Amino acid sequence: MTYRVVLQRLAVQDLQEAYEWAARRAPRTAQRWLERFEIALQSLECKPQRCPLARENKKVTVELREFLFGKPPSVFRAIFTIDHNIVRILRIRRAQRRSLTRRQIEQATEHDDSE
Numbered sequence: 001m002t003y004r005v006v007l008q009r010l011a012v013q014d015l016q017e018a019y020e021w022a023a024r025r026a027p028r029t030a031q032r033w034l035e036r037f038e039i040a041l042q043s044l045e046c047k048p049q050r051c052p053l054a055r056e057n058k059k060v061t062v063e064l065r066e067f068l069f070g071k072p073p074s075v076f077r078a079i080f081t082i083d084h085n086i087v088r089i090l091r092i093r094r095a096q097r098r099s100l101t102r103r104q105i106e107q108a109t110e111h112d113d114s115e
Contacts, residue, residue, distance in 0.1 A: 001085065002045050002046065002085075003044065003045050003046070003048055003082070003085050003086060003087045004045070004085060004086050004087070005041060005042055005044050005045055005086075005087045005089065006086055006087065006088050006089065007041070007089045008088055008089060008090050008091075008108055008109075008110075010090065010091055010107065010108045011078070011089040011090055011091055011092050011108070014091055014092035014093060015034070015037070015038075015092050018076065018092065018094075019033075019034045022034075037069055037070075037076070040067075040069050041067065041069075041078055041089060044067060044078075044080065044087045044089075045087070048065065048067075048080070048082055048087045049065075049082070051065045051066060051067045051080075052065065052066060053065055053066075054066040054077070054079050055099050056079065056099050056100045056105060059099075059100075059101075059102045059105060060102060060105050060106070060109075062081050062109060063081060063082065064079055064080070064081060064090075064105070065079075065080055065081070065082070066078065066079050066080070067080065067089075068095065073096070074094070075094070075095040075096075076092055076093065076094055076095065077092070077093050077094075077095050078091075078092050079091045079092075079093070079100065079108075081109065088109075090105070090108035090109060091104070091108050
């Protein structure tokens with residue numbers, strides 16, 4: 001089965017902020033990083049269940065998984081759900097950051113179908 005990968009509104013904002021942060025520090029490589037990350041996220045079209053449950057999974061009734069991208073110390077987590085044939089990427093965060101709260105998860109799971 002092939003899934004459609006959709007970045008929710010907050011995930012789009014998270015990715016934009018991460019790119020802007022990277023561009024301030026390494027402008028020559030930031031665009032390549034963003035392109036590689038976006039391509040990696042599209043790999044969730046196939047077998048998104050391969051990714052482990054997110055550490056926030058026990059906070060909500062919906063199943064949360066995480067996709068890791070990057071190398072230490074710059075590892076990012078894409079937190080997502082699988083909704084029938086759609087992979088909804090809810091948030092993108094640095095792996096070192098605190099876990100999402102229940103409220104943050106609820107805000108992110110509002111289905112706005114941003115792309």
